[in-house]
Amino acid sequence: MVHCPECESTLAEASDVEFVETEATTGIIAASKRFYAVECAECGTTLGSGVAGAKAGGNAA
Template structure:
């Protein structure tokens, strides 16, 4: 059984890691210093945010 994962905005199928972009918000914005890194996962086709999270340093 295969899983079909796609962007809810544009419908692009995600078949590999190159289909999404991981953006480290701590490094990009330099808005604040913290012991954790905040990141966003976006569709490479349309740029829609599809997820995100927090990672420890």
Template sequence: MVHCPECETTLEEQADVEFLDMDSTTGIFKTSKRFYLVACADCGAAIGSGVAGAV
């Protein structure tokens, strides 16, 4: 069983976490990748992150 490191909520389903798309266009150049943050849906604590190719 997986738990949030901050609030100890059990994370069992996709609805238990939020996938936040971090803006990849904040600099001078638009990047070809998208950055994501995975957060606990209950308390908002960051659990992980990732990068995905964008079109």
């Protein structure tokens, strides 16, 4: 069984975590990226993160 390292709540179902999306500003290579974080639904601790959705020209929706 997986548990949150901060509050020790059980992470067994999709509802036990929250996916948070943060859009970044255009950077050096003129591409906008979307950053994702997975947080514990009980205490809000960030459990993991990633980058996806790069779009040339920085015109991300």
